[in-house]
Amino acid sequence: MKIFIVIELIIIIVLVIVLVLKCNESNILEYDSEIERKWLIRQEDIPYDLSQAEKYEIFQTYLNFSPEIRVRNINDSEYILTIKCDTALKGFVREEHEWLISKEEYDNLLNKKEGNTINKTRYILEDEKGIEMEIDIFSGDLEGLAYLEIEFVDTESANNYLAPDWVIKDVTTDLSYKNGYLARYGIPDSFFEYIK
Secondary structure: OHHHHHHHHHHHHHHHHHHHHHOOHHHOOOOEEEEEEEEEEOHHHOOOOHHHOEEEEEEEEEEEOOOEEEEEEEOOOEEEEEEEEEOOOOOOEEEEEEEEEOHHHHHHHHHHOEEEEEEEEEEEEEOOOOOEEEEEEEEHHHOOOEEEEEEEOOHHHHHHOOOOOOEEEEOOOOHHHOHHHHHHHOOOHHHHHHOO
């Protein structure tokens, strides 16, 4: 049994190395891309009943920050290994590769942790126009921080989207609001200015 665990870990490490090499922008051949915008919000300004939304408890831990390699524990029932790399638009469109992994693989990978684990509750719901929104409310070291995130099918849709009036600030391209930054440095000082 232990030999199979070792073999699985070796396979994961080899995949990670291959994807890390691919993440060099000059070597990108094919990838799945994520086109996403992100806004700071105040929890008390959310105009939706979050008790009616899909809810996920997420523990996100980084194994490497550049390129971004992370594992997620979702509701203590789903475990995901993800590698992300910025592409030309730096933070607006990102290359992303994901794999479902076992709890045992997840636990083993946690030994390679860098920075702090991020704890957040994610709520998924639709706005009045039928656009799917994700609302992340952070806890632990990041208590008080909350985001609205929307993923788009193309950059034109993302650029043309008019943000709701209850958001505070578009932080899509602000690196200090990326989860990897938060795991290393905590809440940016600018956050406290924005929420005044």
